Amino acid sequence: MPPAIHPVDLIEILRRHRLTPAIVFLTSRRACDEAIDTFAHSSARMSTQRSEAIREFLEKFTKDFPSVEHHPLIPVVQEFGVAAHHAGHLPSWKIAIEELMRQGLLDAVFATTTLAAGVDFPARTVVITQSSVRKSQDFTDLTNSEIQQLAGRGGRRGKDLVGVVVITPSPYIDLNILGKGLTGYPEPIDSQFVVSYPMVLNLLKAHSLDQIEGLLAKSFAQFQLNQRSSIHQDHLDQIKEQLTPYGPRECADWITQWKGFDLARRRKAHRHPIVTNDTPFLTACLPFLTPGRLIGLPKGPAIILRQYRSRGTFAPMLSVIRAKGTLGECPAHSVTQVYDRLFEFQPSRTIPWCQPQVLAQLKKELSQLPARLPTVPILPETQETDDPLLAEVLTEEFPCPSCPSHPACKKDFPLASKLRQKAQQLTKTIQALRDGLWHRFQQKADVLHKFGYITANSQLTADGEWARLIRINHSLLITELIRMEAFSGIAPGLLAGVMASISHDDDRPGSYMRLPSGLASMLTQVRAVADSLSPYEPPPLLRSDVAALVESWIGNPQLTWASLVRSTSMAEGDVYRLLARTLEFLSQIYGLKVTHPGLADTAHSAMVTMRREVLQELP
């Protein structure tokens, strides 16, 4: 695909058609900054009169917000009337741009899509260049609501007769998604209820368990779960109705009964039974035809030397010594008599299958046989059952074979069992939907009990009383660290650094600053605690570079904002947000001034040092 339109061309076309002021939504912060850079050598200047107005405004604005004074984009804004607005800028800069836009002094603002959710400043025209946004790792398509949020900026009430959406293609665009988003209905919203540790503590402080169950049942999450479960309930009712003809028969629970019977009936000893052509008599004989046994063959008596199976047909064969002393082979089925006489000898594995001297002895024994010899009584099996045990089980355990409803059961079983299985599944699902939230609450409460924040009968312990005041992410980690006295006697800078690395969730890469040794060992300690808590609370990123950054801001009160920003590769706005968030975490710790006065003092002095320059100018 060819590249997207050049930003300067875009603005000139918009100006020509009286489509300014406009907001141009671009994919990334970098794209916004690059778009502004392209103006530097262009001829798309504004009238000097408006440039003058912008200059005047910025001059006045700088008095309240001095951090804007040396912003690198100011020349471009004054000369060309375009600006960038994204999360990488300081809030004061963003306020300035919004105010300029409201006064109609700017022609265009290049912004990322994150703007759409936040502060609102409308324009005549909205330019959309993409149909997908980067979320964490990959690109996802914009939803209808998001597209309408973007388009909603177009057209100012009272200032414009119509608003305009301009779509200009870039490699990140699918026209149909935008068409659908602009004309379709917004998506329904879903509850995102999560039970957190501070929530459990705070609810337990004021309410009994029964009351809490009632409160959770009042949540929108439960409302939506109930909606879903009522759909399942309808389905279940239908299935129960279908199951009515398959009610109790001869036995109350005939489906289970038949299932067991069916399984037992189908059970087989072997998947592939071994097939032999041996006659029943031969099968009965074989155990007796061992080496040393005296047998009768059609030609006369003989003594067995070994028993084996023939190579080809696997027929049972015998090696024998006959009365004349000759060795021979004969098939086992030619045996006519099996005598009750056994000659002991040591069989060997090679011909003649025994010691030669034994051979002579056997020959002698054969010649001295009496006329009549007792025979072994051999009873061949006559009855042929598959599995005698199974037959017994079937008749004893299951009345089914002789039951009058046997044919009906046999016919209905497949359908009935499928229906009943479905009904059981649905019942389980409904149960899970109804109790899910309460269950999650109990799980969290169990963890808190394990760590000693609540007692066995769900009362807050002394630790729980102060721990409930920490109402932020990773609260369990922070309270555990406080209980371990990990922060006792710590410098304000170190405390703030640790809090910053706990609070910072963004994984945009930052530069690696030199880490003070105290902070490094502290972070190692915190990381160990966080890892040990990982089954109960997802561990924070614990980035050491942000910790070092915040530590240097507090540890060195002479540090200026400009040199702080220069020491990292993070954008100015990100640094500001990091500090603001750290401030919020510290103020939560400051809230523990009754129980932990020393720690609260440290947090307070960190907060006081933190609030200077840029952080002070905004209320």
Next chain:
Amino acid sequence: MHHDDLKRELQNLPVKYLHHMARGRIHRHFRLGKHRLVELMLAFPPDQILAIETELQQILTTRQERLAAQEARAAARPPIPASPFQAKNRPPKKRPTFGPFQPSITLKQILEGIGVPESQPFVPDPWQTEAVEHLAHSDVIVSAPTGSGKTYVAIQAIRQAMALNQTVIYTSPLKALSNTKFMEFTQLFGPDQVGILTGDRRDNAQAPLLVMTTEILRNLFYDAASGEIDLRLHTLGLVILDESQYLADPERGVVWEETIILCPSQARLLLLSASIGNPQDLAEWLQAIRPIPCHLIRHAKRSVPLRGLYLHPTGQLVPLFKNQDILQGKGYTFHPETKQLFAEYEIKPFH
């Protein structure tokens, strides 16, 4: 037969007969098409042409006979009975009905409307007054697009509540928004009437109108429930939750739910939200959990109409859709020029 007649007859014939005639006459005739076959046949010497003519006559007569026989058989065959699967009395297939033909909009027509309206005295929309009126005796949810005047509803509601000496709390999801609203309300109601509470700022906390982030309000409700009264809950008459669609935010949505659940029952709730798909669900939920009835105001129409344009990277500007204003729920048809330009853009390789 005349040369042209013969040519016409040959061309009317199915190509398989031509191949039949060409056997033994044209080398590798099976590789040739109809046009070429006819051409070669007509270029034959006269005696061969004569042979072809006679063969052609034969073919034509047999063909006619066969066609006639086919027709006779078809006439003699009994009619096919209706399929048993075909449902009787099935309503005729519904064809999509198209309105009268409407030509696509032109760029000129779209650009004509752009301009600045004459300044008119502000007249509130009916839905805005309706919202304020209902707030006297019920909770209200307003779901309206961005920039359609939800703030007006909030301000009127605040006026109404403050006239009754009630405390009003206004919450927004972002600190920046809270600050903007604080400044706006300070100008409207006077600095002693407005206070602000955010994570690190606490100004004039005893004022009748308090601006805060939703997290702070949730924390206040927590503290109030556990007995550490920090807030004049008994005088609390109105809680305004701006940008309530944050209820669906994966990380922070739970705070909005908690706030609504913990909100004392004597205070009215005013939920201001951008357009969402299921505001009636929200309304039903509020109705179910709160003793006061809940009124839903759903306003989908934008106060300023929106039009679409397509800007090609070459600088060509064309209308985006076939019709003029972008309307919701009516489907969409791209303008033919947009379709063509975008198709070109998609096919072109990147240089």
